[in-house]
Amino acid sequence: MATPIIMPRQGISVETCIITEWHKKKGDRVEVGDILFSYETDKASFEEEAKESGVLLEIFYGADQEVPVLTPVGVIGEPGEDITPFLPGAPAAPAAGAGTGAAADTADTAANAPTTADAAAAAPAQASPAAAAEVKISPRARNLAQKHHVDVRYAVPTGPEGRVIERDVQKLIETGPKVTPAAEAEYAALGKPVAGTGIGGRVTTKDLQAPAAAPADSTAAAPAQIPAVIEYEDQPLPNIRKLIAKAMHQSLANSAQLTLNTSFDATAILEYRKQLKAAPEGFGLENITINDLILFAVARTLVKHPALNAHFLDNTLRVFKNAHLGIAVDTDRGLMVPTLFNANLKSLNELAQQAKRLISQAKSGSINPDELQGGTFTVTNLGTLGIESFTPILNPPQTGILGVCAVEYKVKPVNGEYIHYPSMTLSLTIDHRAVDGAPAARFLQELKQNLENFPLLLAK
Amino acid sequence: MTYDLIIIGGGPAGYLAGERAGAAGLKTLVIEERFLGGVCLNEGCIPSKTLLHSAKIYDYARFSEKYGVTAENVKYDHAQVIKRKNKVVKTLVGGINSKLKALKVDVANATAKILGRTSEGFQVAAGDQVYTGKRLLIATGSSAIIPPITGAKEGFAAGFVLTNREILDLDSVPGSLVVIGGGVIGLEMAAYFNSVGSKVTVIEMLDHIAGQTDRDIANLLLKTYQKKGVTFHLSSRVTEIKADGVVFEANGKQEYVPADKVLMSVGRRPNTAGVGLETIGVELARGAIKVDEYGQTNVPGVWAAGDVNGYSMLAHTAYREAEVCINNMLGKRDIMRYDAIPAVIYTNPEVAGVGETEESCRAKGIDYEAVNISMRYSGRYVAENEGGDGICKVLINKRYRNVIGVHMIGNPASEIIYGAAMLIESEMRLEDIKELVFPHPTVSEIIREAIFEF
Numbered sequence A: 001m002a003t004p005i006i007m008p009r010q011g012i013s014v015e016t017c018i019i020t021e022w023h024k025k026k027g028d029r030v031e032v033g034d035i036l037f038s039y040e041t042d043k044a045s046f047e048e049e050a051k052e053s054g055v056l057l058e059i060f061y062g063a064d065q066e067v068p069v070l071t072p073v074g075v076i077g078e079p080g081e082d083i084t085p086f087l088p089g090a091p092a093a094p095a096a097g098a099g100t101g102a103a104a105d106t107a108d109t110a111a112n113a114p115t116t117a118d119a120a121a122a123a124p125a126q127a128s129p130a131a132a133a134e135v136k137i138s139p140r141a142r143n144l145a146q147k148h149h150v151d152v153r154y155a156v157p158t159g160p161e162g163r164v165i166e167r168d169v170q171k172l173i174e175t176g177p178k179v180t181p182a183a184e185a186e187y188a189a190l191g192k193p194v195a196g197t198g199i200g201g202r203v204t205t206k207d208l209q210a211p212a213a214a215p216a217d218s219t220a221a222a223p224a225q226i227p228a229v230i231e232y233e234d235q236p237l238p239n240i241r242k243l244i245a246k247a248m249h250q251s252l253a254n255s256a257q258l259t260l261n262t263s264f265d266a267t268a269i270l271e272y273r274k275q276l277k278a279a280p281e282g283f284g285l286e287n288i289t290i291n292d293l294i295l296f297a298v299a300r301t302l303v304k305h306p307a308l309n310a311h312f313l314d315n316t317l318r319v320f321k322n323a324h325l326g327i328a329v330d331t332d333r334g335l336m337v338p339t340l341f342n343a344n345l346k347s348l349n350e351l352a353q354q355a356k357r358l359i360s361q362a363k364s365g366s367i368n369p370d371e372l373q374g375g376t377f378t379v380t381n382l383g384t385l386g387i388e389s390f391t392p393i394l395n396p397p398q399t400g401i402l403g404v405c406a407v408e409y410k411v412k413p414v415n416g417e418y419i420h421y422p423s424m425t426l427s428l429t430i431d432h433r434a435v436d437g438a439p440a441a442r443f444l445q446e447l448k449q450n451l452e453n454f455p456l457l458l459a460k
Numbered sequence B: 001m002t003y004d005l006i007i008i009g010g011g012p013a014g015y016l017a018g019e020r021a022g023a024a025g026l027k028t029l030v031i032e033e034r035f036l037g038g039v040c041l042n043e044g045c046i047p048s049k050t051l052l053h054s055a056k057i058y059d060y061a062r063f064s065e066k067y068g069v070t071a072e073n074v075k076y077d078h079a080q081v082i083k084r085k086n087k088v089v090k091t092l093v094g095g096i097n098s099k100l101k102a103l104k105v106d107v108a109n110a111t112a113k114i115l116g117r118t119s120e121g122f123q124v125a126a127g128d129q130v131y132t133g134k135r136l137l138i139a140t141g142s143s144a145i146i147p148p149i150t151g152a153k154e155g156f157a158a159g160f161v162l163t164n165r166e167i168l169d170l171d172s173v174p175g176s177l178v179v180i181g182g183g184v185i186g187l188e189m190a191a192y193f194n195s196v197g198s199k200v201t202v203i204e205m206l207d208h209i210a211g212q213t214d215r216d217i218a219n220l221l222l223k224t225y226q227k228k229g230v231t232f233h234l235s236s237r238v239t240e241i242k243a244d245g246v247v248f249e250a251n252g253k254q255e256y257v258p259a260d261k262v263l264m265s266v267g268r269r270p271n272t273a274g275v276g277l278e279t280i281g282v283e284l285a286r287g288a289i290k291v292d293e294y295g296q297t298n299v300p301g302v303w304a305a306g307d308v309n310g311y312s313m314l315a316h317t318a319y320r321e322a323e324v325c326i327n328n329m330l331g332k333r334d335i336m337r338y339d340a341i342p343a344v345i346y347t348n349p350e351v352a353g354v355g356e357t358e359e360s361c362r363a364k365g366i367d368y369e370a371v372n373i374s375m376r377y378s379g380r381y382v383a384e385n386e387g388g389d390g391i392c393k394v395l396i397n398k399r400y401r402n403v404i405g406v407h408m409i410g411n412p413a414s415e416i417i418y419g420a421a422m423l424i425e426s427e428m429r430l431e432d433i434k435e436l437v438f439p440h441p442t443v444s445e446i447i448r449e450a451i452f453e454f
Helices: A100-109 A117-122 A139-148 A166-175 A181-190 A205-209 A216-220 A239-254 A267-278 A290-302 A348-364 A437-452 A454-459 B012-023 B038-043 B045-062 B078-102 B152-157 B184-195 B215-228 B315-329 B358-364 B379-384 B413-425 B445-451
Strands: A003-006 A016-022 A035-040 A045-049 A054-059 A066-068 A072-077 A257-265 A310-312 A317-319 A325-327 A329-331 A334-336 A377-381 A400-414 A417-431 B002-008 B028-032 B106-109 B112-118 B121-126 B129-138 B142-144 B176-180 B199-203 B231-233 B236-241 B245-250 B253-258 B261-264 B268-270 B302-304 B343-345 B351-355 B368-374 B391-397 B402-409
Touching (some): A181 A205, A267 A290, A267 A437, A290 A400, A290 A454, A325 A348, A329 A348, A417 A437, A437 A454, B002 B012, B012 B028, B038 B045, B112 B129, B152 B261, B176 B245, B184 B215, B215 B231, B215 B351, B215 B391, B231 B253, B302 B315, B343 B413, B368 B445, B402 B413, B413 B445
Parallel strands (some): B002 B028, B028 B106, B129 B302, B176 B199
Antiparallel strands (some): A035 A045, A054 A072, A257 A417, A310 A317, A329 A334, B142 B268, B343 B351, B368 B391, B391 B402
């Protein structure tokens, strides 16, 4: 019997996922465990395996489409089997499995059933314009449309629930009305978008002349040393990159960030780490890293400085009882920040185990999206890459982020003699709206003391 | 009372803005001191067309031998014509009233004065009420200019000198009429009173009539009306208005024309005084409110549309300007373009034009090509205009081969010109227009004929 392929729900906070790639084509035979398609949430990416063997009878949503979770995205069965009960927009089949309820909800709200890839190709070349406010459009499509100054009202929606998606805008850019007949040839030759001021935003001949072309005598200028061909490649931004870009920019745009630097004598933690490595195997402590020691010290210190273990909201400072540490992880897809909940309540070993799991799941992309939020303070470590000092960017609404830098050797006078010692720099960025410089400095001071006297901290 | 939008002035810009804003759900107040519809509906476009239509019927009745029709005892009842005009105006004003009412737009019949601004919005006094508006649209229109000529003020006070407002309410046809200013209003009134029996003299300061109209067409119109009996004095300056006539200077010589009435139609001035614009710091430029391409003034939240911005002083321009303002208020980016605004003179024959003229092309340095053909290329024109000698001129931009100007003299040019405006506004090239189908037989085919002459 034909079985729907359901878009899984990844964590309770995820409403929709974007299909990034289908690894099987319509008509392919698939076996249980074959990878059917890749998809991503706004924070992580995943692969969906086939749960049934059979033929991939239909694909409802193509690559780049955003799909509500628990919605059928395709059907596996044997050729000739009826797939209509699973069509988006069809009433839910009584025995369609766990996803039925949600699928029906989506179907009910769908004004226009999403078209299959085949049907989309047959769609009319151009739609009559809808009112702008009524246009349902994906953010990607909107960005593209804005970049090219096309009027999205003219796009033929082929996305789920009648949404205009990227390919519709692409099509509009290729065929749609955005330039007057007279301006067309020169506009095409211009090779760059021009803001249209004609009917419906069309580019007119006037617009072509608007950016007053450089005067003809520019040839008189000294010949510039410009290579004949400038080679480049335009790489479309993956979803996660766009999210990071937006988050970083918003962070800097919307808060008052101040970075304080200090350094501490790392002799104690390096010594302690040596002891851990040397511990008998039975203890299972040999995998605890320097970073774990720092996380441990941060978590214990943080709870005594509530303004830094907090969220700065519109008119409130939400102060957390326990420290939920965000750990910045460098992954192939980009920066991810899993959360180590209740870090201050864990033993050093528990903390280290959990950090290890979170980091490895973030790197493999298998992390539960619910573990990618909820942090109250973030630790980011560039020390392994030799960085000596930097200005971390806050992860709003958090009020603090600690940058951990590389071990360097410094000298200091002890009893009239200069001795050298390992030193590490800590770069703390705070939101000055929430915390002043002095309290932030006091946090650093206490953290420094705890790290320099690590065994004592453990005893507390 | 707080409104999303207060519109000062209920003319074409004001009432149309009211309709659009009301339809979009903005809580809107229109303040009008006289009658909804403004100059256009009450003392301009509509009443003058009503009069001119009666004159045209009168002309047909008297001069139709060439069509094989004769009529005897043809009489013109000016009082009846004015009565009908008032009925037409009343019907249309009533229409605007009920439309605004249906859209839940409030109307205050009082003189508006801006008092200033508070944190709530702009405060506007009207009658004994003070209203607050989050936004303001200034659509106060324009008034006929009475120039500082000796005797002009006194003549106006005595009812001897008239403007467009008074002349449409004359209870009888004057024996002689001197029209000062041979622009659109002057020519239409000259045409009307010439048809209904006045001896009409037009005195124009420039060496041509009809302002910006294509020069060939203006000259043809001049000849046509000279033949119909109107006297024109071009390059002439009025120096004094006496109690029974007008003194003017031409080629250094003083001349005098007696008159029963004088029409002053030398131009119009934006109504910016007494509105309280200075209380909120609205910037003026040469007596008009300065606006950007979105219709916004220098004061955020204050917009202006229609004659008061001094751009084009035409009702249809005002409509579009008002829509641009409302669209932008509602967050929909919309730009006012002035490249394809049709202009019509409702003489008989009608003159209509849109876009660039040969004169404007030369001034702007546009590389153009023009085709000038007789209206007799249109079968329908020949059938209906015995002895007609109208012309149609089409201009293209040589670089893009698109139509940039269309000008014609011949009936019914006023009803055809919008099509030409569409060709220009959409920047269609000759080759695109050649694919369009025009209904046959119509006079509009003249445009198609001209296109194929390139």
